[in-house]
Structures are given as C-alpha cells and as structure tokens.
Amino acid sequence: MSFAQSGAEVVLRLDQITKRFGRLVANDAISLTLHKGEVLALLGENGAGKTTLMNILFGHYLADEGSVTVFGQPLPAGQPKAALAAGIGMVHQHFTLADQLTVLENITLGTKSLWSLGRGRAAALAKVQALSRDFGLAVAPMARIADLSVGERQRVEILKALYRDARILILDEPTAVLTPQEAEALFQTLRLATARGLSVIFISHKLHEVMGHSDTCVVLRHGRVVGQVATRDTDRRALAALMVGAEMTEATVAPGVPGPVRLSLTGVRAGALRDLTLELRAGTITGLAGVSGNGQAALADLIGGALGPEAGEMRVDGAPVAQWTPRAAIAAGVGRIPEDRHKTGTVADFTLAENAVLETYAQRFARLGFIDWAAVRAHTVALIAGYDVRCPGPEARIRLLSGGNMQKLILGRVMEETPGILIANQPVRGLDVGAIAYVHSRLVAARDAGAAVLLISEDLDEVMGLADVIHVISEGRLSPAFPRGALSQAELGLWMAGQGFAHAA
Amino acid sequence: MRLEPVANPTLLRQLGLPALALGATVLVAMALALLAGANPLAVLGQIVTGAVGSRFAVLETLNRATPLIFTGLAVAVAFRAKLWNIGAEAQLYAGAIIAVLLGTGALGAPFVLPVSAVVALLAGAMLLLVPVLLKVRLGVDEVVTTLLLNFIMALFVSYLLEGPLKDPMGMGWPKSAALIPEARLPRMVEGLRLHWGFGLALIAAGIVWVIHTRTTLGFEMRAVGANIRAARFAGMPVTAVLVKTALLSGGLAALAGWSEVAGAKGHLSLDLSPGFGYTGIIVAMLALLHPLGVVVTALFVAGVFVGADAMSRAAGVPTYIADMLLAVALLFMVLAIALTKVRVVRG
Numbered sequence: 082m083s084f085a086q087s088g089a090e091v092v093l094r095l096d097q098i099t100k101r102f103g104r105l106v107a108n109d110a111i112s113l114t115l116h117k118g119e120v121l122a123l124l125g126e127n128g129a130g131k132t133t134l135m136n137i138l139f140g141h142y143l144a145d146e147g148s149v150t151v152f153g154q155p156l157p158a159g160q161p162k163a164a165l166a167a168g169i170g171m172v173h174q175h176f177t178l179a180d181q182l183t184v185l186e187n188i189t190l191g192t193k194s195l196w197s198l199g200r201g202r203a204a205a206l207a208k209v210q211a212l213s214r215d216f217g218l219a220v221a222p223m224a225r226i227a228d229l230s231v232g233e234r235q236r237v238e239i240l241k242a243l244y245r246d247a248r249i250l251i252l253d254e255p256t257a258v259l260t261p262q263e264a265e266a267l268f269q270t271l272r273l274a275t276a277r278g279l280s281v282i283f284i285s286h287k288l289h290e291v292m293g294h295s296d297t298c299v300v301l302r303h304g305r306v307v308g309q310v311a312t313r314d315t316d317r318r319a320l321a322a323l324m325v326g327a328e329m330t331e332a333t334v335a336p337g338v339p340g341p342v343r344l345s346l347t348g349v350r351a352g353a354l355r356d357l358t359l360e361l362r363a364g365t366i367t368g369l370a371g372v373s374g375n376g377q378a379a380l381a382d383l384i385g386g387a388l389g390p391e392a393g394e395m396r397v398d399g400a401p402v403a404q405w406t407p408r409a410a411i412a413a414g415v416g417r418i419p420e421d422r423h424k425t426g427t428v429a430d431f432t433l434a435e436n437a438v439l440e441t442y443a444q445r446f447a448r449l450g451f452i453d454w455a456a457v458r459a460h461t462v463a464l465i466a467g468y469d470v471r472c473p474g475p476e477a478r479i480r481l482l483s484g485g486n487m488q489k490l491i492l493g494r495v496m497e498e499t500p501g502i503l504i505a506n507q508p509v510r511g512l513d514v515g516a517i518a519y520v521h522s523r524l525v526a527a528r529d530a531g532a533a534v535l536l537i538s539e540d541l542d543e544v545m546g547l548a549d550v551i552h553v554i555s556e557g558r559l560s561p562a563f564p565r566g567a568l569s570q571a572e573l574g575l576w577m578a579g580q581g582f583a584h585a586a
Numbered sequence: 587m588r589l590e591p592v593a594n595p596t597l598l599r600q601l602g603l604p605a606l607a608l609g610a611t612v613l614v615a616m617a618l619a620l621l622a623g624a625n626p627l628a629v630l631g632q633i634v635t636g637a638v639g640s641r642f643a644v645l646e647t648l649n650r651a652t653p654l655i656f657t658g659l660a661v662a663v664a665f666r667a668k669l670w671n672i673g674a675e676a677q678l679y680a681g682a683i684i685a686v687l688l689g690t691g692a693l694g695a696p697f698v699l700p701v702s703a704v705v706a707l708l709a710g711a712m713l714l715l716v717p718v719l720l721k722v723r724l725g726v727d728e729v730v731t732t733l734l735l736n737f738i739m740a741l742f743v744s745y746l747l748e749g750p751l752k753d754p755m756g757m758g759w760p761k762s763a764a765l766i767p768e769a770r771l772p773r774m775v776e777g778l779r780l781h782w783g784f785g786l787a788l789i790a791a792g793i794v795w796v797i798h799t800r801t802t803l804g805f806e807m808r809a810v811g812a813n814i815r816a817a818r819f820a821g822m823p824v825t826a827v828l829v830k831t832a833l834l835s836g837g838l839a840a841l842a843g844w845s846e847v848a849g850a851k852g853h854l855s856l857d858l859s860p861g862f863g864y865t866g867i868i869v870a871m872l873a874l875l876h877p878l879g880v881v882v883t884a885l886f887v888a889g890v891f892v893g894a895d896a897m898s899r900a901a902g903v904p905t906y907i908a909d910m911l912l913a914v915a916l917l918f919m920v921l922a923i924a925l926t927k928v929r930v931v932r933g
Binding site: 406424426443450454 | 800801802803805808809812813815816817818819820821823
C-alpha cells in the first residue's frame with residue numbers, strides 16, 4: 082500500500098510549478114504531494130530541476146506559475162520566513178553555519194531578538210538536548226562548528242530545522258558529503274523523524290539510497306516529472322531508465338577513424354582522480370559521461386595542465402610529461418574548452434581581441450615583449466568571421482556577448498592552434514540549439530582533422546550522439562571503454578549511479 | 587529599490603556622472619566654507635587662484651604634483667593587478683633614504699644622480715617584494731603588511747635622523763645633512779622653480795602607459811587583475827606577474843621620495859611627506875587606475891592642496907578643508923563610477 086492510497090494526511094502539495102531562467106525551463110508544470118510520515122525521494126540527473134524546485138518551495142526563488150499548499154494553507158511565494166513559519170525546514174547541500182559560533186548559538190541564531198540572547202539559554206539548551214536525544218543526532222551543544230566533522234555539521238543543520246519546529250524536512254543531496262556510516266546514521270534519524278509524524282523530502286541521484294530509504298520516488302528529467310512510483314513497486318533498473326530516459330539515442334555522426342594514441346594516462350592519481358587509466362586516440366571523440374562532481378573537473382585540469390599527476394604516468398604523443406603547466410599543455414598541443422566560459426574561459430572586461438589571444442599573446446603575437454596589436458586585431462577579425470561570432474567588433478568587451486558567441490570565440494581560439502588533443506568540458510551547457518549544433522559540428526571537424534577529442538558532459542544524449550568511445554566516471558574512477566552503441570542509456574545510467582563499479586570491484 | 591546592471595553605458599552617462607560628482611564636491615566645499623564662517627564663493631575663488639592664479643602658484647602646484655604622480659602611478663600599477671599596495675608611503679621613504687645615503691658625498695658627479703635613482707628604485711621594489719612574497723607563498727594579506735610597513739618605516743626614518751643620518755650641523759634638529767649640489771636634480775627651465783623630478787614623473791607615466799597597453803607584461807598585469815582564474819587557466823605566470831608588478835610599483839613609489847629629497851628639499855626630515863603615499867591612492871582611484879589619468883588627477887589634487895594653503899592664509903579657513911574636499915571628491919567619484927555601470931530601479 083502506498084502513501085497515496087493510505088489516506089494519510091497531505092502535508093504538502095505542489096501544483097503545476099513552472100520556473101524559467103531565460104529560455105531554460107528549469108521546472109515544467111511540476112506537481113507532487115507529500116503525506117504525513119512519508120519519505121519522498123526526488124531523483125534526477127544534475128540539471129533535472131530538483132534543486133530549483135526545492136528553492137521555490139523554500140522561497141528562495143519565485144515560481145513563474147503554480148502554487149504551494151502546506152497543511153492546507155497556501156504558502157506565500159518568495160518568502161523563506163513564511164516557509165519556516167509553515168513548518169518547512171531545509172538542509173542545504175552546502176551548509177549555512179557560522180564557523181566561529183557554537184552549535185547551540187548556530188541553532189538558536191535568528192530565533193530570537195538580539196537583546197534577549199543569553200536569556201533563555203538554559204531552556205534552549207534543554208530543548209536542543211532533548212531533540213538530539215529523540216532523533217539520534219549526537220552532537221555537543223557547546224562545540225564550535227569549526228571543530229566539527231562534516232557529518233556533525235549536517236546534524237546541526239537538521240537540529241536547526243527541528244528546533245524551529247519543522248514538520249517537513251527537505252534535504253538536498255544529504256549524503257553527497259557523508260561517509261557510508263554517517264549516511265546510515267542519517268537515514269536512522271530520518272526514520273525516527275517520520276515515526277514522530279514528520280515528513281521528509283530528500284534529493285538524491287544515488288539509486289541504492291532511494292531504494293533503501295524512501296516510500297515514494299519522484300523522478301525528474303529535463304524539468305518534468307517523468308515518474309512517480311511507490312518505492313516498493315520499482316527497482317533500480319526501472320529508476321535508472323526513468324532518470325536518463327529509456328529511449329536509445331543513435332549516434333548522429335559517422336564514426337571517426339582512430340589513429341595513434343595521443344595521450345595516455347596510466348594509474349594516475351591527481352586531485353579527486355584515483356588510479357585512472359585512459360587513452361585518447363587521434364581521430365576519436367572519447368565521451369566522458371558521469372554525474373557532475375565525480376572527478377570530471379580534476380581530469381580536465383589534469384589534461385589541461387592546471388593539475389599535475391601525483392602518481393602514475395602521463396604521456397603525450399608517446400613522451401612522458403615532466404613539468405606540466407597550462408603553458409606546457411598548450412605547447413604540447415592541448416586545446417582546452419573550459420567548463421566555465423565566464424570565469425575561466427574569458428576575462429569579462431577584456432575585448433574580444435584580448436580574449437582571443439589570452440593563451441597565445443606571448444608566443445605568437447609578441448616581439449621583444451611588445452604585443453603586435455595590429456596582428457592581434459587581424460587574427461581576431463578572422464576568428465570572428467571564421468567561427469560566426471556575432472559581435473559589434475574585435476574591440477567590444479566580451480561580457481556583452483551571448484554565451485553562444487562567447488563559446489564560439491573560445492572555440493575559434495582553440496581550433497586555430499590545430500590542437501592534437503582537445504578537451505571540451507561541458508561545451509554546450511547553457512547554449513541555444515543553434516549554437517549547440519555549431520559547437521558539435523566543430524568538435525567532429527576537429528576529430529576528422531586528426532585531433533583526439535575528450536568530450537566531458539553530463540548529458541548522455543550528447544555523449545552518445547557524438548562519442549566514438551564512452552567512459553563513465555564515478556567517484557574519481559573510470560569505467561572501461563565502451564564502444565559506441567555497446568550500452569543503452571539505462572545501462573550507462575547504472576554506471577553513472579555507481580553500479581557497474583560495484584560489480585567490477 | 588534594487589540595482590540593475592547597465593550593459594552598455596552611454597557616453598553621456600560615462601561623462602555626465604563624474605561631472606555631477608565634481609559639481610557635488612564643489613557644493614560640499616562651499617557648505618564647508620560656510621560652516622567655517624567664510625564667504626563660500628570667495629573661498630572657492632581663492633582656492634582656484636591659489637592653485638593656478640599666478641606663475642608662482644602654477645609652479646608650486648606642479649612641484650606638489652610631482653611626488654603624487656609617482657605614488658599615484660605606483661598605486662595604479664599595483665591596483666590594476668589587484669595587488670593592494672597601501673605601502674607607497676614606506677616605499678617613498680626608502681627612496682628618500684637612498685637619496686641621502688648616496689647624495690651626501692658617497693658618490694660624486696656624474697654618477698651620483700643616475701646611480702642613486704636606480705638604487706632608490708631597487709630599494710622601493712625590495713620593500714614591496716617582501717609583502718608580495720608573503721602573499722603569494724603564504725597567503726598573507728598584503729593590505730595589512732604593506733600598511734603596517736608604513737609605520738615601521740616612519741620609526742626607522744626617525745631613528746636614522748636621530749642617529750646615523752643626523753646632520754652634525756643641524757643644531758639638534760632631526761634632519762639629515764644636505765645633499766651635495768651634484769646630487770640635486772637640476773631645474774627644468776633656468777630661472778623657474780621647477781625641478782626635473784616633474785619631468786621624470788611625466789616620463790614615468792608615459793612608460794607605465796606603454797607597459798600597460800603595448801607589452802606582454804602589461805597585458806598579463808591587467809589580466810591577473812581582471813580575472814586571476816582566467817589568467818592562470820590561460821597559462822600566464824601569475825606569481826611572476828605579481829612579483830614584477832610589485833617591483834614596478836615599489837620602485838615608482840620610491841622615486842617619489844628620491845625626487846622630493848634630490849629635487850625639492852635637498853635633505854631628509856620627518857616631514858618630507860605629508861602622506862603622499864596615501865594621497866597616491868586617491869590620485870590613482872580618481873584616475874580610474876589609468877597611468878596618464880594619474881598625471882591629470884595628481885595635478886588636480888596638488889592644486890587643491892596648494893590652493894587651500896593660499897586660501898587659508900587669506901580667508902582664515904583651516905587647510906583641512908583640502909583633505910575633506912578630496913575625501914568628498916573621491917567618495918562622489920567612486921559612487922559616480924559605480925552608477926555608470928548600474929542603475930537604481932524602483933520596486
């Protein structure tokens with residue numbers, strides 16, 4: 082019997098919530114219902130709209146359409162205080178605690194006026210101690226936050242919500258930062274909470290947690306509810322299929338002609354990467370799929386020169402690399418399309434011309450330390466024409482450009498150096514359809530010209546559509562190489578959720 | 587009320603708002619004069635006449651602008667790379683000490699001037715190098731270290747003037763011996779009381795401008811300041827750029843002290859700088875960190891000081907009005923510049 086049929090009291094109802102960010106529809110007419118004592122898991126890939134939805138519920142964002150009802154009362158939109166007063170408590174993925182204050186001070190912060198601080202401390206302490214006993218949230222009230230572990234900090238966040246008499250707890254990827262033991266303790270706490278009549282929504286993309294600890298699963302994909310099922314009536318495979326879409330995406334481009342190995346990593350450890358072995362071949366697009374935050378950034382940094390290998394061997398065109406810096410990487414023929422074009426790819430206040438030569442000004446456009454701006458300008462004019470960058474001209478500040486045009490300039494900057502190795506990290510995130518097609522066609526053109534392309538993306542459709550070979554990355558480990566078409570989306574989805582690694586181990 | 591960014595400010599916005607700021611500053615100056623019990627218009631007039639009303643006044647303003655151009659450039663160079671050098675005052679005194687050490691007989695003509703200039707430059711550079719190395723190696727905030735070095739340097743100068751560098755003929759005053767004539771900066775034009783420090787300051791401004799706009803180093807300095815992440819990603823040697831910026835900035839500030847001793851004063855005393863290092867921050871900020879703009883704003887700031895001195899003698903209004911005027915001008919200007927980029931929207 083599921084909660085929907087049980088007749089338990091409905092504590093929270095979201096009705097047709099829609100939120101747009103520009104052209105992106107983050108939440109598309111989402112409706113869901115939470116019952117008293119229910120644990121609802123909100124499941125979906127990164128960018129599916131989970132966090133946006135919870136931020137709307139908690140009043141951080143204003144929904145464009147739709148309404149929220151809590152305990153039968155409509156919740157005023159856009160007011161975190163109203164959400165708090167209605168009994169909604171949120172535990173964010175990134176904690177919001179004051180490091181230099183004690184646990185007790187953090188918990189009571191904001192619950193009473195400044196001049197009454199100090200008074201009522203004993204009562205507050207007693208209440209915190211009672212809550213921490215009742216809910217199994219062991220933490221010393223007088224400890225300073227700075228001295229606590231991540232798991233303890235999370236307990237403080239939960240206590241903070243309980244102290245404010247929350248009846249509905251929302252946890253945004255609560256186990257992302259926890260050890261397995263801490264995660265187990267957390268779910269124990271959630272069980273205690275629901276036994277006392279609280280209701281819980283937790284956001285996750287870890288299938289085993291969802292299967293093990295929820296009553297109901299709601300799956301989001303591209304901002305829509307694609308499935309709402311009682312957990313007992315489903316299994317991991319079905320959830321994975323819902324998460325990534327069951328349909329099979331055919332490769333949309335002709336396969337590449339593999340050439341020699343351009344870059345090889347053997348047993349490399351660096352940053353979040355563990356014992357990573359990878360080969361990038363000329364004339365091949367290698368797709369790297371995975372939920373973000375699983376080591377993609379470290380891998381991009383490693384190949385791009387921002388991070389050196391701590392252990393293992395890295396070879397470029399057969400030769401082991403020694404001093405590995407961004408400049409060395411560029412000199413070795415590595416082209417880099419960074420994940421964040423605004424913060425790392427460009428200098429917003431610089432002109433297009435200045436941004437176009439950000440990596441090559443010293444090597445290609447300078448003599449005796451003086452920059453030949455006429456040559457830079459001519460180069461930029463050619464880039465603008467060759468890569469269809471819509472802009473007022475080479476002297477315009479790049480901050481005025483749309484994301485697509487900014488990306489085209491970065492693409493041109495990289496491609497003009499005819500890189501032997503090309504790392505494209507989320508190259509089409511936030512772009513419109515036209516720009517996406519353009520960027521993809523250029524990546525394929527680079528491959529056909531003999532580049533070894535590494536395409537890092539969270540979008541399985543993109544990876545499956547372009548890549549000749551696919552790896553999945555999870556917690557810093559790399560899956561075996563799958564040739565294109567070897568695995569379905571659902572199977573890749575399982576690898577992304579960490580499944581295959583468990584079997585392989 | 588909320589703020590909304592203006593993507594492409596119009597020329598009217600870019601020029602009109604600073605002009606408004608200047609107008610508002612004048613109004614505040616008049617209000618201050620009124621408060622001091624004087625005729626506001628007369629006070630304003632006397633400030634202007636005092637600054638540029640006669641050949642003597644103009645020369646005085648140019649002389650006063652000289653160290654401000656150097657310290658303004660020092661601050662502009664550093665701030666452009668987001669290196670917060672608040673220690674121009676200390677670096678200035680480092681240059682002044684070198685001018686005395688080498689200029690009181692240790693070296694003779696024709697070497698004394700060029701050698702002491704170069705050594706002064708190096709001394710200032712070294713003085714800023716220490717905080718910058720602490721910043722890039724250990725993450726120590728350079729605002730704190732450079733600021734506190736000012737006080738250390740002031741006490742060190744005081745020690746020197748009471749001890750090793752004390753003028754034996756000075757009748758007990760804490761000042762150094764006078765520089766030998768060969769160690770003094772000559773006048774730019776015979777018969778006019780304007781030493782070559784001013785000419786060197788203008789040349790320095792030109793050089794800094796060329797560095798910023800034409801060289802790879804300037805490109806790197808601006809990139810590091812505008813977006814250090816992107817600069818690092820693009821492969822720029824960020825640490826080396828910050829060190830070079832420090833050398834240039836510290837050197838420029840030291841030239842301010844060197845030219846004050848070798849040009850204007852001829853000796854070192856504790857009142858060599860009425861805060862030229864700090865005023866350099868105002869000069870640089872008003873110039874939006876543009877090296878050629880620094881020359882203009884240094885002349886403006888010097889004019890306000892010189893004019894206020896003259897006005898004070900005539901109208902009996904305290905010269906502190908100059909400090910208040912500049913502070914107000916800076917605040918209004920910062921606000922005006924912020925408002926060229928955002929607009930205030932109701933609701």
